[in-house]
Amino acid sequence: MKTSGPRLEKVTPSNFEAATGIRVRPGQEFAVSPVMQSLAEAHVHPAGVAWPRLIVDGDRPVGFLMAFLDIDWNGRGDGGPIRSGLWRLNIAAAEQGRGYGRFAVESVAAELRRRGTAEMYVTWHEGENGPADFYLGLGFRKSGETSEGETVGVLALD
Template sequence: MSAQIRLVEVTDANRAAVAAVRVDPAQERFVASVEKSFQHAAENPAARPWFRAVCDGDVPVGFVMLSWNVEPGAGVYGPYFLWRLLVGAGFQGRGYGRAILDEVVALLRAEGAAELLTSYVPGDGSPEPFYRSYGFVPTGETDEDGEILLRLPL
């Protein structure tokens, strides 16, 4: 059975609950925390960060952040770049990651986007197999931090 989720705007009322969503400690080297994501969004307005809490009912189970319809430039990939995707440790293995991508892809297709880019830190336990199983393919490029870039044709 696939997960039922909603992408919810982060507000003052839910921000602390969303920031409390944490991945398994073994995954922390592969994805920044929600709080760090808020910080990165504030520090990089030119990347046009768009982020949402991922909720199952009223419970935050994950977080997603994209660069939304941005002009690619130095250190900014786009026009649509999946900057963060995380599912809380206690909610993994239930289809939430795929459900999040399904929602994001539907939104991007409605915008007329041709592709979604993302990147991952290589290593044992990386999200590469998840992204590849969803249909992302390597671009042959790495970013300035050594992350491998992937693209999903829409």
């Protein structure tokens, strides 16, 4: 039985090829790493840090997201800020503009709320074809920080 509307699925051996086949539009590659790199990063981080999910509508893979959960934001282990948020978002080129990106952000926000998190973070590359307008349109605000040359956005989850 097919469900109506998009849903998230864990990435498994049975949908791995579908997940790694997700490609963004030409000209957007600078803004997000390929799914294969995201899955490799999820594998090398401690258990529970990465939350990768395939976005499926009906039986059609339409995108991929990966959240980060309770990370040491500064990476120094000095008791600095612990944050959670959206690490990667890849919506297939042919599926963009259909609400799947919004669904992905809302799904991560719901998971973070469920875990008791008050704020959701995301980073993005500025520039033409970048996702700044998308994130700002969903209510993220620029925090005034950068991380590895990317703008940091934050969304209150209350």
